[in-house]
Amino acid sequence: MTIEKLPDCVPVVHDSAHSELDMLQMREYRDHRLEVLSWLWQEGKDPDRAEGYSDIVVENTSYRLSKIYRWIWENEGYTTVLNHDHADAIVEKLRTRGTADENKSQYVKALQRYFGWRAHEKGAEEWEPEETFSPGQQTHHARDYFTLDERKLLRNATLNYASLPNYNDATPEERDRWKIYLAQRLEKPKNEVTPEDWEDAVSWKLPSIVAVSLDGGLRPVEVRRARVQWVDLQNAVLRIPKEEDSKATGGGENWTVSLREDTTQKLEWWLAERAARPKYDSHDELIALSLA
Template sequence: MEPDRSFSSSSGDAGPREYLTIEEPKKIREAALEYGSIPAYNNLTPEERDNWKAHLAQRFDKPKSEVVPADWDRANGWKFTTIAWTSLDAGLRPVEVERAKVSWVDVDNAVLRIPKEDSAKNEGNWVVSLTDRTAEGLERWLDEREQYDRYNGRDELWLTREGNPYQSTSLRRLIHKLCDIADISTENRKMSWYALRHSVGTAMSHERDLAAAKAQLRHKSEQTTMKYDNVPVEQRREALERME
């Protein structure tokens, strides 16, 4: 039986330590749709509905008696889906999820427009491609986002229920929850939000070339992008020479 191909480099410590196999990003996308979802209010028996009210009361930190049908829609929202899908498309670093703003999102053209002052290394303005599916999800999230008081007067694209931007710790918890839903083992693997970024880099370099991966991941240096390409060294060197 052949081992799973993965997005880790074959060159030892030179490649990313956090990775997803080639099949796992799709599983993460589907898990993000499922994460946090609950059965439809009208499809539940009174006993089931009472149990779900207790769950939602804890989730939203409110008395059980104050849980209303609208909370079902709130629980089945687009926030977690778009955090994962956007990160899988754009290879967002944790700090970029933290800094992400509504003003970055251009759903009509299916891109993120990241200004220099918000970029992780403050090196330039970036236009990053998104899939149509992610752009549609973001459009839904922007509509939903307007319904939550915590976003009033704020431009952050995503906030926790406490009103804080997502950071490495909260994103690590999220990726582990998504892996659990997707039945992806994290045992003996270093798994953080960077695994999504690394999968983008390797997939882009395989499907297109290093130049495409370099642009999508917002690298200034071709050498940085090379760690996402596990084809023979000679072919990688030729790719670099083509980009000079």
């Protein structure tokens, strides 16, 4: 990756860091920050497509990461390497603070972007928070429902379930084996499985529904009720009207669910796919016309 000059609105080092670091630390910290922020700006949103985040997202991430570093320095001393224990400690600190959940969720997203850079550029492991914060709802404890390992397995399983080899590239023997699988999955005779069934089985529908359900703790009834207009891709949230909130999570207000970046991407791909499927024409259901 070529490190280029960042937009003027994105400070590499905030003024507060100058008073806390010596000259050598400042040089190392500046180089580190420039590498992270340049990656986010150039390709962090979708590295495979070399698509970066907007100037404002990188600016906000820069500010929040700067505060996160200072929290770590105050407790453990200077470092430029954040690990999972650091991130978990930050989430715990956020949990006990009285600030709005929307602000807390932005710190969590900043950490996830940082670990996205670590994973892509340094070969480190991704990080998933043990708690997420959604505006207008109580803090959601992911570990109360599935462990972190179980959540990762669920997300990966949906990708495997939704993935088949290209029909035209498969050998006759491979097609025969996959037709047996599809016949069982679709509950129809093997000789009635068509290329259209094959194409329909390769979809972002299931990965997106599972990812959204994990992020928001959605019940089946909320999945069935979900509408396209609930999705706000730009802000990475699902806006659920209070009358559709089966758990009254929003406390009498509309319920806003913060979505992970990978969840938002899956939803974006599913919405594009959905728009190309004629059976969804004239319908606003996000998923529930067909969950099979």
